[in-house]
Amino acid sequence: MEFSQLQHYSPHTPAQASVSRVMLNVMLALIPGIVVYIFFFGWGVLVNIVLASIFALLAESLVLAVRKRPVFTTLLDGSALLTGILLALALPSHSAWWVIAVGVFFAIIIAKQLYGGLGLNPFNPAMTGYVVLLISFPLEMTRWSPPLELAEQSLSLIEAFRYSFSGYLPSSMDLDMISLATPLDIARERVDMGMKLSAVRSEFSIFSLLSGKGTEWINVAFLAGGIWLLFIRLIDWRIPASLLLAMGAAAGVFWLINPEQYLSPLFHLFAGATMLGAFFIATDPVTASTTPVGRLIFGAGCGLLIYIIRSGGGYPDGVAFAVLLMNLSAPLIDHFSQPRITGYKKPEEPKP
């Protein structure tokens, strides 16, 4: 019997994994965090996610059509959707539609597709989009909602949608009711003003046992999702572990020096976007280090930078800047952290 005259190459096995499956699993792991986020901060979170997802798919389709690439099969890889969701999670919970649109379009079109699309972007698209928004629209981007338990009134799902598109609030509410500084902001500002941390924490009702009301539970939920990702071996332990460890260690040193001036490591670990950043953003394989040692350095760098930016910067959180700065360093880290190859005494001097 004659067989195909084409040469097929080994291995002759069915595919075990797929990019779509990877992205889907990451999205599944986000669900607990998203649910808790909505529970504590209202429907605005969901509105953000829905809008960002739609814009992300739109932007990706648009560019793919212009680039004459298969639109549908490429959308199925799930990467654009994930970028949209991650960016939505970084936004204040009641964001205007155009803020979301600008961020997502920048993330997908400029930060991802203009570099060549999936796999070729040097910077994390969601974080690039977020930083563009943060720098361009500082007012809109610092209008953080208080946790529901502190709010006198909250928006229903319909009202949240309407607010996003028209800025319309029910007559009984005003803008101040849906905007508040974050615990990290309050702590930094008040300490700069000379207050003691213990006084700050007791004065402002937003503070809670670990960090901020609601925020701490969102972090716990993202941590749970992240641990599941580790368990199914979809992400490597090195980046989240070194990130959390480096951040905790840096915070610990300063906290031990003066606990009235510096927030505790535990606070930092469960505040802001720490867990989301550690398990879902810094671990983006495309833009992170890929060597085992490189990943440790990459994670530790992120952790230290987050702490530095949080403590000394003027932004609500430092995750986005920290990750982007480390994205910038990833190729260099990879270059100098090549593993020792089996059969060699020590890693050979890499040649530039």
Place this chain on the structure above:
Amino acid sequence: MAKLYTFPGGLKLEGHKAISTNQPISKANIPDRLFVPLNQNIGSPAECIVEKGQRVLKGQMIGRVTDYVAVPVHAPSSGTVIDIQKFPAAHASGLPSDVIIIEPDGKDEWLERKPLPDITELDPSELRNMIRCAGIVGLGGAAFPTFIKLNPVGHQIKTLILNGAECEPYISCDDMLMRERPHEIIDGAKIMRHALNAASVIIAVEDNKPEAIASLQTLVNDLDWMEVQSIPAIYPTGGERQLVKVLTGKDVPSQGLPLDLDLVVSNVATAAAVHHALDHQQPLISRIITVTGSGVSSPRNIEALIGTPMSDLIEMAGGYTEDADRLIMGGPMMGITLKTDATPVVKASNCLLVQTPADHATEAICRPCIRCGECVKVCPVKLLPQQLYWFSQAKNLDGLQTHHLFDCIECGCCSVVCPSHIPLVQYFRYGKSESWKKEQETIKSDRARERTEARTKRLERIKAEKKAQHAARAKKTATASNDRQKEIQAAVARTKAKKAESSSGIDSLNT
């Protein structure tokens, strides 16, 4: 139980071995035609020493060696040589090679065999020569001449490792050999140990073959120099370097051999072949081959003569199933596809795998690399496959060199786990061949440059020599003309003097 180590990476694969081990090894009949390729080993092919129409006996040498890395080829059965021609070969290139076609006479008449003296009385070099004359090569798939491996070249061999790991899915020929004929392996090991003067022998078997381990164990129990070692079934633990790592914890140096660690690794079937060659004076003319996969009706192991067409074996295994669409020599991880089942069994054929579309990934979409690093995790050599992929794509040969492409063993683990379904190993083979090509070109251009330089030098030398000659001649002429000038001047001077003399004489006369 000795302490075991682990090698980096690797994969736990589903074995699929039970489908071919539920019946004993069957013996194939002598086929209508035997197609014996002359090139069946790594190194140089044998040279044909028979003619068309000549009668040959079973075990008679029909191809002789012309080089060091080479072994002879023998007639698998008695019969007549009907042709010597190009024929499709079981080789990755798919290129035809020289094949001696024998029409067996059915008598299966042996060449006269002389009994050998006790092997322990023989000198190791004599043993090696006999093993070479029997045409024995490594039967694990690489087909490297065994006599070279059995030469310790100055090393005091500590351990001979017999590789019975058989880590690739579907393949079970070594498993069945160990189950049914353990004594052959142990008798072969005795001879190999003597040839190497090795202190001990370890037979390493993956723990998914308990029957094989048990059957060897009963024979090994009262031997103090030999042990059976069960090792975890992780692909590719049967790779020579990986096996050495698992058993000793040591890395074989990158460009080196297990010999550098005073070890020799050989396949269990090779040991059995050595036993046949020296205890029964039978050269390597048959082997056990697994015929398996969802594309054959009744998978099994078959002992077949070298040169038997694969189609005969498929028939013995119940024929193809309806949707059989791919024929592979070797396993699913590293095997090569065959274009036709007319291809004959060669010494390196350990498995004939017939697949159906469901067994291989034809419909998977190839997406861009997302640098997830799964390939890095599974690489048993600790390479960075995703970097090598970039360099291969960009034809960056220097990058391939500095990232050690040539240490890649092409085990296929990275391709299997890649979520983007990138055929990584194929890229690496391409990168290797491009590098070789470039190396050849560099050698060529170096030679051309040397030639040009030599020519320029020669021309310059000739020019310089000519110039020197010219100069010498010019100088000679110049001196010659100088002399002449002097002569003329002297003559003029003499005439003048004479004239002056005579005029003064006149003057004096006038006074």
